[in-house]
Amino acid sequence: MSTDNPTLDTAPKTSNFIHQIIEGDLNGASAPTQIVTRFPPEPNGYLHIGHAKSICLNFGAADKYNGVCHLRFDDTNPEKESQEYIDAIKRDISWLGFKWHEEIKYTSSYFDQLYSWAVYLIEQGKAYVCDLDVEQARAYRGDFTTPGKNSPYRDRSIEEKIALFAKMIAADFAEGFCSLLAKIDMQSSNMNLRDPMLYRILNVSHHQTGDKWCIYPIYDFAHGQSDSIEGVTHSICTLEFEGHRPLYEWFLANLPVTNVPRQYEFSRLELNYTVTSKRKLKQLVDQNIVNGWDDPRMPTISGMRRRGFSAVAIRKFCEMVGVTRSNGVVDVSMLESAVRDDLESNAKRAMCVVDPLKITISNFADQACEMLSLAVHPKLDMGIRELPFSKHLFIEQQDFSEDTSLGRKKFKRLVIGDYVRLRGAYVIKADAVIKDEQGNVVEVLASLVPGTVGANPDPEFKPRGVIHWVSAEHAVPCELRIYDRLFTDANPDKNKEKSFTQLINPDSLQVISRAWAEPSLLEAQVEDGYQFERTGYFVADMDSTADKLVFNQTLPLRASKAK
RNA sequence: UGGGGUAUCGCCAAGCGGUAAGGCAACGGGUUUUGAUCUCGUCAUGCGUAGGUUCGAAUCCUUCUACCCCAACCA
Numbered sequence: 064m065s066t067d068n069p070t071l072d073t074a075p076k077t078s079n080f081i082h083q084i085i086e087g088d089l090n091g092a093s094a095p096t097q098i099v100t101r102f103p104p105e106p107n108g109y110l111h112i113g114h115a116k117s118i119c120l121n122f123g124a125a126d127k128y129n130g131v132c133h134l135r136f137d138d139t140n141p142e143k144e145s146q147e148y149i150d151a152i153k154r155d156i157s158w159l160g161f162k163w164h165e166e167i168k169y170t171s172s173y174f175d176q177l178y179s180w181a182v183y184l185i186e187q188g189k190a191y192v193c194d195l196d197v198e199q200a201r202a203y204r205g206d207f208t209t210p211g212k213n214s215p216y217r218d219r220s221i222e223e224k225i226a227l228f229a230k231m232i233a234a235d236f237a238e239g240f241c242s243l244l245a246k247i248d249m250q251s252s253n254m255n256l257r258d259p260m261l262y263r264i265l266n267v268s269h270h271q272t273g274d275k276w277c278i279y280p281i282y283d284f285a286h287g288q289s290d291s292i293e294g295v296t297h298s299i300c301t302l303e304f305e306g307h308r309p310l311y312e313w314f315l316a317n318l319p320v321t322n323v324p325r326q327y328e329f330s331r332l333e334l335n336y337t338v339t340s341k342r343k344l345k346q347l348v349d350q351n352i353v354n355g356w357d358d359p360r361m362p363t364i365s366g367m368r369r370r371g372f373s374a375v376a377i378r379k380f381c382e383m384v385g386v387t388r389s390n391g392v393v394d395v396s397m398l399e400s401a402v403r404d405d406l407e408s409n410a411k412r413a414m415c416v417v418d419p420l421k422i423t424i425s426n427f428a429d430q431a432c433e434m435l436s437l438a439v440h441p442k443l444d445m446g447i448r449e450l451p452f453s454k455h456l457f458i459e460q461q462d463f464s465e466d467t468s469l470g471r472k473k474f475k476r477l478v479i480g481d482y483v484r485l486r487g488a489y490v491i492k493a494d495a496v497i498k499d500e501q502g503n504v505v506e507v508l509a510s511l512v513p514g515t516v517g518a519n520p521d522p523e524f525k526p527r528g529v530i531h532w533v534s535a536e537h538a539v540p541c542e543l544r545i546y547d548r549l550f551t552d553a554n555p556d557k558n559k560e561k562s563f564t565q566l567i568n569p570d571s572l573q574v575i576s577r578a579w580a581e582p583s584l585l586e587a588q589v590e591d592g593y594q595f596e597r598t599g600y601f602v603a604d605m606d607s608t609a610d611k612l613v614f615n616q617t618l619p620l621r622a623s624k625a626k
Numbered sequence: 627u628g629g630g631g632u633a634u635c636g637c638c639a640a641g642c643g644g645u646a647a648g649g650c651a652a653c654g655g656g657u658u659u660u661g662a663u664c665u666c667g668u669c670a671u672g673c674g675u676a677g678g679u680u681c682g683a684a685u686c687c688u689u690c691u692a693c694c695c696c697a698a699c700c701a
Contacts, residue, residue: 103701207627207628207697252630282701309630335637385638390631393650529659
């Protein structure tokens, strides 16, 4: 698994209402020459699964209809943004397999244009500098049932407004002293239309423009115009922006723009047992509840990547959930299903014993070592791997029992006096046990049935089942990090009594510092995904060193009830 | 509370006036040198509610209800 997924087919196979709209437009009278979409993240945090859905929708629609998709950083609030986030976002989108059109765009690179459009609105009598402070502005705005009142500064002369705006940009005013508002309708039932803010004074430097500006445009005054500048045809966003659409259209109608994009909204993706809000995810990081944005328990793209979820699996999941306007909460099992489905056919197989029990094969020579060849994958041709078999082995403690009354269907593992198949090796029989002072089984003495490698034994030696193992002498120690859902509550941010940080699953991370892996795992590269047979899917973590391998559990195998 | 949205199986979701797709989950059976995979089967006389139009309604009309979004110098 590498960062480049060059010519992957990212066009969705399924259809949704956005596709239907695009198709209608493409077949309509004034069809655009090509459709243009954009993914416009604010660089104020890492991308998460919800953004993945938006990325798949925007880039996917462009791919599907031979259009293009821009990556535009919506960087109008420098206080919360940073280059680190920009770099992370670029990395995540590329890793997901998408390519943005041309160079990366920044809303901040349109600041000059936006500024002159603001002056234009003032000249048209459609914008004004208002000196009301936050409290006063709130009072003038009214509320849902009370119409707003016009600001006393609303009807200053155009010359005065121009002069004041010039002073704003010249840093003659303190932060918050005044702002530029659009003159629309203080009585509107849509709060967004009650003279919305266009520019505020912010004496902070910007990660892209440095100290060039001390006033920054608000989202509403920047987004639609940026879309227009880039030739966007379909501006796809989430439902909470629906009420902003009239405003989006108002700016495009009142400014001398040539391209008029249309905004469409879809419902954002919610997943149970997690939170998908950059603010909350940042809190988890800042309070060290998790180990960074890429902690494998995080629903961030980088977290899922480190967890061992592939880009293909994430894209598959995004297609599975669909795109609609009804909001719901998707069950994580759907994501897990997409991940397992992908790993089933792409993960190499290997064996790793988590909780070792020593087995000694009495009828195998002391110093002997037999090299066995096993398929890397049981069905697909992924080559073979060499596995050493010797007199002393490890199996799981859980895979052995002294209880001979256990039924063969009930316990398909090793029982004293009975046979079991060692995966890819011999059928063995447990003959006796060695116990410590406390009566715990510390070793099992067994004997192998000759000629059973790759061949079934006579019926009388029929094994109860198949278990995994490693050669004690050749096994390589490794660290395993077992992850569980981060929250104990299915809807952590809808809980009435507790805040989401109080609903953290205390067992979301379990570290097994010493497990025993087959030697072929020594070749594992960071991000290589494996299925440790009968145990789960694991991925080599970046914390692996020459002397210590570290694997993150991606997911356990699907658990079926013991029949 | 004014405005804007949304309601189809436990979850997601097709459906666009002709008689309820699919996926996830769940539950049964089979195969299996992974209790995995694979495979077969079961799972909405019902589409938030109450009326109406129609030969025929999840789809059209009306009523009501529930939930989501908007009163940041956030996006």
